[in-house]
Amino acid sequence: MTTSITPIDALCVADYQRLAKDVLPHDIYEYIFGGGGDEITLKHNRTALDAIQLWPRVLNDVTHGTTMTSILGEFWRSPIMLAPVAFQCMAHEEGEIATARAASALEIGMIVSTLASHTVESISEKLTSPKWFQLYWQLDRDFNVELVRRAEKSGYSALVVTVDSAIHGIRNRAQRANFVLPDGITAVNLINRPPLPSNAFTPDQSIIFQGMMSEAPTWKDIAWLIKQTSLPVLIKGILHPADAIKAKSIGAKGVVVSNHGGRTLDCVPSAIDVLPVIRQSVGGEFTVLMDGGVQRGTDVFKAVALGANAVLIGRPQVYALAVAGAAGVAHMLRILREELEVAMSLAGTATIEDIKVSPAYTNIVSSGCVTYL
Ligand SMILES: Cc1cc2nc3c(=O)[nH]c(=O)nc-3n(C[C@H](O)[C@H](O)[C@H](O)COP(=O)(O)O)c2cc1C
Ligand SMILES: CC(C)CC(=O)C(=O)O
Numbered sequence: 001m002t003t004s005i006t007p008i009d010a011l012c013v014a015d016y017q018r019l020a021k022d023v024l025p026h027d028i029y030e031y032i033f034g035g036g037g038d039e040i041t042l043k044h045n046r047t048a049l050d051a052i053q054l055w056p057r058v059l060n061d062v063t064h065g066t067t068m069t070s071i072l073g074e075f076w077r078s079p080i081m082l083a084p085v086a087f088q089c090m091a092h093e094e095g096e097i098a099t100a101r102a103a104s105a106l107e108i109g110m111i112v113s114t115l116a117s118h119t120v121e122s123i124s125e126k127l128t129s130p131k132w133f134q135l136y137w138q139l140d141r142d143f144n145v146e147l148v149r150r151a152e153k154s155g156y157s158a159l160v161v162t163v164d165s166a167i168h169g170i171r172n173r174a175q176r177a178n179f180v181l182p183d184g185i186t187a188v189n190l191i192n193r194p195p196l197p198s199n200a201f202t203p204d205q206s207i208i209f210q211g212m213m214s215e216a217p218t219w220k221d222i223a224w225l226i227k228q229t230s231l232p233v234l235i236k237g238i239l240h241p242a243d244a245i246k247a248k249s250i251g252a253k254g255v256v257v258s259n260h261g262g263r264t265l266d267c268v269p270s271a272i273d274v275l276p277v278i279r280q281s282v283g284g285e286f287t288v289l290m291d292g293g294v295q296r297g298t299d300v301f302k303a304v305a306l307g308a309n310a311v312l313i314g315r316p317q318v319y320a321l322a323v324a325g326a327a328g329v330a331h332m333l334r335i336l337r338e339e340l341e342v343a344m345s346l347a348g349t350a351t352i353e354d355i356k357v358s359p360a361y362t363n364i365v366s367s368g369c370v371t372y373l
Contacts, residue, residue, distance in 0.1 A: 010323070012339075013295040013316045016332055020091075020319035028090050030177035032318050036169025037266030041259050045293030048270035052302045057348035065350040067340055071309055072158060072232050072253060072287055074130050077107035078337050079304055079352055082329075083261075083291050083312035084134035084160065084236075086115035089185050091322040099321055100126035102329035106337070111160050111312065114147065115187045124154035132158040134236070137166075137217035140194045141224075147189065148229050159229060160256065164237025166216030167208065169264040223250040234287065237264075239274050241281035244288075254287030254309075261292055261314045272303060276357075279307025297339025301347065304355045 010016050021029050035042025067078035082103055089095035095117045103110040109130030112123050124131060133151035138144050148159060171179075196215070201207060217225075226233045232253035237260060238244050244255050257271045257278050271292040279288055290303045291312035303311045313336070320332035349355045 010320075010328075010331065011335075013320075013332055013335060016316060016319040016323055016328065020322040024091065024322050027174070027177040027179040028182070031171075031174040031179040032091070032315060034171055034173030035262035035266065036171065036264055039173070039262060039266065041266050041268050041270065042262030044270045045259070045262055045272075046295075048272050049293050049299050049302060052272070052306075054298065054301065054305075054343070054347055056346055060348035060350065062345050062348065062350040065341070065344055067337060067344070067352060069310065069352045071130070074109075074157060076109060076130060076310065078300075078340060079308070079310035080300060080333070080336055080340070081109040081130070081132075081289070081310055081312050082111060082317050082333075083314040084111040084113035084162070085314055085318055086113045087117045087181065087185050087187075088318060088321060089117035090182060091318045092325050094325060095321075096123045097126055098326035099317060099329050100124075100131075101326040102333065104128040105326075105330050106333040108333050108337075112156070114189060116189060117185050117187075119188055120147075120150050120156070121154045124156065130158075131156050132160055132234075134160040134162055135225075136162055137221060137225075138190070138193060139196055139215045141221075143193055144225060145228050146192075148225075148231070150189075152229065152231060157231065158253075159231045159233045160236050161217075161222055161225065161233060162236045162260075163217065163222065164239075164258065164260050165264045167212045169260075169266060171263070219246065219250065222252075226251045234289070238278065239268055239271070241274075241277050244278045244282050248282050248286055254289065255282070256312065257288060257290040257308070258312070259292055272306065275303065275308055276306045297336055297341070297343045300336065300340045301343040301349075301355055304352060305357055 010019060069076050069079050088099055092098055097118055100110055100123050104127055107129050110127055111132045111134045112120055113134050114136040120133060133156040135147060234254035234256055235247040235252045236256035237258050238247060238255040239259060247255050257275050259268045259271055271290045275290050287309050288307055289310050289312055290308040291314055294300060294311045294313055295316060300311050316332055317329055320328035
């Protein structure tokens with residue numbers, strides 16, 4: 001599936017999407033690109049970011065500028081990390097191994113999915129930048145701990161528990177394209193999972209409520225899980241300030257403000273819209289990451305200005321992987337980092353800490369579409 005690209009073919013992250021559409025089988029592209037329901041949230045993730053304006057400051061000396069930052073005590077080259085994305089061997093034969101090599105080369109962190117198509121151990125071996133493990137809660141409690149121990153043992157430094165997708169959203173786009181997981185691609189980290197109990201349903205029972213959701217975790221489960229590990233735990237899929245506060249109160253060390261790239265419940269707000277409210281609810285010291293629609297350095301800048309410590313990049317990593325393997329992902333990350341440097345330079349902000357909404361203007365900024373610096 002890999003093609004040879006030149007820098008002129010892919011000048012920006014969106015170019016990788018266009019090129020990926022040509023190289024990926026139609027059903028796989030539709031699965032990756034698609035959102036839930038009518039894709040209202042998927043579209044809104046982009047339109048909400050586009051609506052924010054940057055009000056630059058001129059003549060600031062930025063020659064000492066840097067995108068470096070520190071998250072949960074770790075050094076990060078820039079406030080950008082690769083989001084957990086399942087089954088990457090669908091996009092490229094090397095899958096997550098190639099992504100890990102690219103992330104390491106660019107010193108960008110990676111969150112490895114429970115549903116990775118390579119083992120957590122083999123990906124870890126290739127990953128020298130910050131490496132976090134994403135957990136999809138498993139019905140068997142002990143098996144969750146087993147996965148966490150494997151992550152701890154292979155050097156992952158944080159655990160991200162995704163809580164917004166106990167069941168898929170309505171995925172009509174993938175259904176219309178007849179998407180099925182290609183032969184040979186499996187959730188290799190789950191092969192030793194104890195068998196799930198078989199459910200028999202009476203006609204008055206719901207296959208959703210009494211079926212699939214009976215396996216979904218609750219706050220109690222996550223609070224228990226946090227106590228099982230010394231790794232910092234972040235909760236991914238938070239959109240409500242009350243849930244962010246709750247996450248903090250049960251001992252989570254951070255949240256990822258996310259609507260799962262518009263792939264789960266449709267019609268929820270874009271992550272960027274709720275980000276400032278969530279930041280306000282948890283205070284300045286708590287780690288808040290954000291994802292959904294981030295495709296430009298200016299998007300990273302906007303998210304940081306509105307309260308994110310860093311952003312996660314979802315689909316663009318798979319598009320770049322499909323187009324050019326590790327080289328594609330590395331190139332895509334480099335584009336993003338350089339775009340962020342350009343945005344910072346031209347906005348007059350030399351450091352990540354400098355990117356903020358000036359308190360003098362916050363009353364006007366609360367209109368939600370203007371960022372003063
Ligand atoms: C193909 C695909 C697979 C995904 N797999 C996972 C996953 O295994 N775990 C998870 O927490 N999120 C998963 N996500 C959601 C991403 O982590 C992220 O929240 C989302 O893609 C961000 O939006 P963006 O694609 O617009 O950057 C997946 C997203 C896509 C597109
Ligand atoms: C297999 C899915 C649960 C992976 C995922 O999170 C997604 O497709 O959004």
